[in-house]
Amino acid sequence: MVEAAMVDVFVIGGGINGTSVARDAIGRGFSVMLAEMNDLASGTSSAATKLVHGGLRYLEHYEFRLVHEALAEREVLWAAAPHIIWPLRFVLPHHRGLRPAMVLRAGLAMYDYMGGRKLLPPTKSLDLRTHETGKALKPGYRLGFEYSDCWVDDARFVVLNARDAADKGATINTRTKVISARRLDGVWQVETETEDGTRDEVRARLLVNAAGPWVDEVIGGALGKRGAHNVRLVKGSHIVVKKQFEHDRCYIFQNSDGRIIFAIPYEHDFTLIGTTDEDFHGDPRDVRISEQETNYLCAAASEYFLNPIGRDQIVWSLFRCSPAIQRWRQRRAGGDARLCAQDRRHGRRRRSDQCVWRQVDNVTAVGGIRA
Ligand SMILES: Cc1cc2nc3c(=O)[nH]c(=O)nc-3n(C[C@H](O)[C@H](O)[C@H](O)COP(=O)(O)OP(=O)(O)OC[C@H]3O[C@@H](n4cnc5c(N)ncnc54)[C@H](O)[C@@H]3O)c2cc1C
Numbered sequence: 001m002v003e004a005a006m007v008d009v010f011v012i013g014g015g016i017n018g019t020s021v022a023r024d025a026i027g028r029g030f031s032v033m034l035a036e037m038n039d040l041a042s043g044t045s046s047a048a049t050k051l052v053h054g055g056l057r058y059l060e061h062y063e064f065r066l067v068h069e070a071l072a073e074r075e076v077l078w079a080a081a082p083h084i085i086w087p088l089r090f091v092l093p094h095h096r097g098l099r100p101a102m103v104l105r106a107g108l109a110m111y112d113y114m115g116g117r118k119l120l121p122p123t124k125s126l127d128l129r130t131h132e133t134g135k136a137l138k139p140g141y142r143l144g145f146e147y148s149d150c151w152v153d154d155a156r157f158v159v160l161n162a163r164d165a166a167d168k169g170a171t172i173n174t175r176t177k178v179i180s181a182r183r184l185d186g187v188w189q190v191e192t193e194t195e196d197g198t199r200d201e202v203r204a205r206l207l208v209n210a211a212g213p214w215v216d217e218v219i220g221g222a223l224g225k226r227g228a229h230n231v232r233l234v235k236g237s238h239i240v241v242k243k244q245f246e247h248d249r250c251y252i253f254q255n256s257d258g259r260i261i262f263a264i265p266y267e268h269d270f271t272l273i274g275t276t277d278e279d280f281h282g283d284p285r286d287v288r289i290s291e292q293e294t295n296y297l298c299a300a301a302s303e304y305f306l307n308p309i310g311r312d313q314i315v316w317s318l319f320r321c322s323p324a325i326q327r328w329r330q331r332r333a334g335g336d337a338r339l340c341a342q343d344r345r346h347g348r349r350r351r352s353d354q355c356v357w358r359q360v361d362n363v364t365a366v367g368g369i370r371a
Contacts, residue, residue, distance in 0.1 A: 003203075004189070004200075004201040004202055004203050005202050005203065006031075006187070006202075006203040006204070006205075007030075007031045007032060007033045007171075007202060007203070007204050007205075008025070008030035008031045008032065008204070008205050008206060009021070009022070009025045009030050009031070009032045009033075009204065009205070009206045009208060010032075010033050010034075010035075010188060010190050010202060010204035010206070010207050010208065011025075011032065011033070011034040011035070011208045011210055012034075012035060012178045012181075012207070012208065012209050012210060012211050012218055012222070013034075013035075013036060013043070013209070013210035013211040013212060013214075014034060014035075014036025014039075014040040014041070014042075014158065014162060014172070014174060015040075015041060015043045015044060015045035015158060015210065015212050016041070016045040016154065016157065016158050016161070017045075017210040017212070018034055018036070018208070018210035018211075019034065019040065019158050019159075019161035019162045019165065019172075020161055021208050021210055022034045022161070022162065022165040022170050022172070023161045023162075023164050023165040023168075023170075025170075026165045026168040026169055026170040027165075027168060031169070031170075032165065032169075032170035032171070033170065033171040033173070033202055033204070034162070034165070034170065034171070034172050034173065035173045035176040035177065035178050035190075035192050036172075036173065036174045036175070036176065037175070037176065037177035037178075038174070038175065039174055039175070040155075040158050040159050040162050040172075040174060041154070041155040041158035041159060043212045043213065043214075043284070043320070044212050044213060044320040044321065044322050045154055045155065045157075045158050045212070046154060046155035046158070047238075047318040047319060047320040048154050048236075048320070049236075049238065049262055049264070049272070049274060049275050050151055050152055050153070050154045050264070050272075051088075051149060051150070051151060051152070051262070051264075052073075052074050052077050052078065052085055052149065052150035052151070052152045053070065053074065053149035053150065054067045054068075054070040054071035054074060054111060054114070054115055054149065055067055055070050056107065056108070056111050056147075056149075056252075057260055059107045059110060059111065060107070064114070067111070067114055067115070068114045068115055069115075070115070071111070071114050071115020071116070071117065072115045072116055073115075074115060074149065074150055075115060075116055075117065075118065077150075077152070078150055081152075081157065081160065084152060084153045084156050084157055084160065085150050085151070085152045085153075085157070086150060086151050086152075087119075087120055087121075087148060087149075087150055087151075088148070088149055088150055088151040088249070088250055088264075089121070089146050089147070089148060089248075089249040089250070090146065090147050090148070090149055090249065090250050090251070090252045090262075091126065091133045091144050091145075091146050091249050091250070091251050091252070092104060092108075092144060092145045092146075092147070092251075092252045092254075093128060093137060093141040093143075093144045093251070093253070093304060094141070094142075094143040094144060094145070095141070095253075095254050095303075095304075096140075097256075098254045098256070099254060101143055104145055105123075105125070105145065108123040108145055108147050109123065111123070111147060112147070112148075117148070120148035120149075120150075121148055122147075122148070123145055123146065123147040123148075124145070124146050125143065125144070125145055125146075126143070126144040126145065126146050127142065127143070127144075128141045128142055128143065128144045129142055131144070132246075132247050133146070133245075133247055133249055133251075135245070135306075136244055136245035136305055136306060136307075137304055137305065137306060138304065138305070138306050139306075141304065146249065151250075151264070173192070173194075175194055175195045176192045176193070176194050177192060177193050177194075178190060178191070178192050178218065178222045179191050179192065179193050179199075179221075179222055180222050180224075181207055181222050181223050182223075182224070187203050187204070187205060188203065188204040188205070188206075188207045189201060189203055190202045190203070190204055190207065209223075212284075212322070212323060213231075213233055213284035213320075213321045213322060213323050214284060215230065215231055215323050216228045216229060216230055216231055216323075230323075230325065231323035231324060231325060232279065232323070232324045233279070233280040233281070233282075233284060233321040233322070233323060233324070234277060234278070234279065234280065234321055234322050234323075234324045235276070235277075235278050235279070235280035235287055235319065235320070235321040236274065236275035236276055236277055236319070236320065236321070236322065237274060237275060237276045237289035237290075237293045237294075237297070237317060237318065237319035238272055238273060238274025238275050238297070238317060238318040238319070239272075239273050239274065239289070239294060239297050239298070239309075239314045239316075239317050240266060240270050240271070240272055240273075240314065240315055240316035240317065240318070241270065241271050241273065241309055241313040241314055241315060242269065242270060242271070242313060242315065243265070243268075243269050243270055243271055244263065244271040244305060244307070244309070245265075245271070248265055249265075250262055250263060250264040250265065251263040251264075251304065253300060253301065253303065253304050255300050255303070259277060261273060261274060261275065261297065261300050261301065262274065262275075263301055263304075263305075270315065270316075272318075273297050273300075273301050273309065274297060274318070276289075276293040276296055276297065278293070280321045284320075284321050287319055287320060287321050288319060289317045289319045293319075294311060294314070294317070295311075297309075298310065298311060298314075
């Protein structure tokens with residue numbers, strides 16, 4: 001009997017995490033195969049808010065290390081892909097009754113210097129009564145702050161990761177679902193099935209579960225570990241409306257519930273408004289924007305824009321869910337793994353982080369929660 005092919009690293013999932021792992025591993029000289037059940041970036045990685053940012057709002061929760069790491073990563077990513085990652089200026093109008101101006105200014109000053117920013121311009125204060133970014137806002141907004149982060153063409157970033165990995169020798173299989181993975185004598189036997197029902201088997205020394213919101217489905221299904229509940233799903237939705245302002249900055253709006261939303265120039269003629277943030281129960285394939293979310297985004301943006309955002313202006317919407325890690329524990333020994341924070345929201349602290357954890361039988365799972 002012909003023995004199945006052997007690779008060092010087998011990656012389940014062709015989103016930003018899976019393709020990044022594949023590109024990194026092949027770059028280090030490992031043999032790599034990746035299977036994506038649909039198309040590359042067809043999961044969460046094509047419907048995100050498309051920001052490469054440090055997570056300014058996490059400063060409020062004293063997540064200094066997280067923000068520092070994310071800002072340092074922003075510089076690395078921008079330097080690696082300046083043709084699909086662009087600097088973006090964010091305008092934060094001061095809203096009386098919400099965070100005091102002093103607090104915002106101090107937080108932004110920290111944000112400017114925490115991650116080794118070199119080329120992006122620092123924060124500055126704006127008089128929204130005279131500055132062009134004030135024209136689209138209600139007259140009550142006078143003071144604003146303008147700071148730097150980046151924007152990314154997220155789906156293209158995923159494809160370019162896969163392209164580069166393939167150019168270096170990795171095998172990238174789309175429309176290929178991992179249906180079973182069993183460990184035998186220290187080696188993984190991975191079974192895949194393509195859309196036309198063709199099955200194939202591959203052996204692998206290391207298995208990476210980068211299935212995003214399906215990470216538990218893979219553990220419970222393909223790996224046969226029933227009852228896996230490592231992640232909770234968080235749904236986020238955006239609405240797309242006709243262009244609301246002429247300048248090229250994005251707005252970050254604070255809301256009375258403590259949350260923030262962005263209003264971002266999108267595809268030249270539109271404005272992307274989002275995101276919401278709510279628990280989702282069910283199959284990630286069935287996620288849809290809800291009436292409440294649509295009303296919430298319209299109301300939140302209309303709190304600021306001179307011209308209110310009505311439902312009749314919505315031309316499109318984007319919605320996906322992300323996995324949120326449930327538990328927190330930190331292991332120091334041998335750089336084994338780091339598990340992320342408990343999730344705390346709405347008055348309890350919330351944290352965002354890329355999480356890596358190692359299961360008993362050496363499956364390395366990569367998941368993250370939105371930045
Ligand atoms: C609304 C929202 C806004 C966000 N905004 C931002 C932002 O502005 N900036 C930021 O940095 N992050 C943001 N995030 C977070 C970011 O989008 C996610 O962390 C990231 O996309 C997760 O990527 P992933 O590769 O883990 O998952 P995914 O992109 O979902 O990829 C997983 C892939 O696995 C495949 N798969 C599943 N099961 C199998 C199987 N059995 N066999 C083969 N393939 C399989 C799926 O088809 C899917 O393509 C946001 C997230 C959300 C939900």
